[in-house]
Amino acid sequence: MKTVISSVPDRILRRARGCGRGGVFTPSDFLDLAGRSAIDQALSRLIKRGRLRRLARGLYDFPKLHPKLGALSPSPDDVAQALARETGSHVQVAGTHAANALGLTSQVPARTSYLTDGPSRRVVLGRRVIDLRHASPKHLIAPGSAAGTVVQALRHLGPSRAGDVVQIASRQLSLSDKKRLVSTAIQAPAWMRPILRAIGDSPSDAAHG
Incomplete structure (x- = not known):
């Protein structure tokens, strides 16, 4: 059976989902998945796809969503x-x-x-x-x-x-x-x-x- 190797963005998103909505991350939280440049590129792609949100320089979250207000601010x-x-x-x-x-x-x-x-x-x-x-x-x-x-x-x-x-x-x-x-x-x-x-x-x- 052929093994499917997931992409770096997929692995990052899987980890973010595992932490639940509202989780806040920096690139260092994912350095066990790939090198820093690959992590930065993957985070950029996830932001463009609307999967994660960039809060500030080097700071991201998987935001909680409100049915009327949309993405909420993190804790x-x-x-x-x-x-x-x-x-x-x-x-x-x-x-x-x-x-x-x-x-x-x-x-x-x-x-x-x-x-x-x-x-x-x-x-x-x-x-x-x-x-x-x-x-x-x-x-x-x-x-x-x-x-x-x-x-x-x-x-x-x-x-x-x-x-x-x-x-x-x-x-x-x-x-x-x-x-x-x-x-x-x-x-x-x-x-x-x-x-x-x-x-x-x-x-x-x-x-x-």
Whole structure:
């Protein structure tokens, strides 16, 4: 029986479909399929065919589709994670987005900020701006985890909202996240350490433990 060898565009599209609608990619996500020039050519063909969408330089997605609105914008978190994969770095939500993720504010900012140990980059998607800012290790505590989100939310809200952060985080974090919070508290500013330890020492919800 003759073996049919699929083309590079077909293999890329198959992988994108496997990740589901809304997936965000960079060429590096496909380098195991072919060389970089072949990947770039294949992505260009898929865009012309309307199978994938180019979001920005070196950034693509397999967009979710709305029956009336058409192709929807990707999740900022998915964009940030794709950029992090490309450089082998970590990202952590910061600022208002971190507080929003914990339910500590209902504000949804037009600019979504992330800290990263990789290169800084800004991606503009319509009216939304996604900012990755390079940060030193002392500002990037437990990146990519719920514990890290608590640290950034607390940094954004400040001591005056510490009680609210303790109340929410004590209820939402799993036991493993609380342990991570305690183990990394020493890296945080002095005013934040007792607050993080208080969250870490709080009883865990059985559903999260």
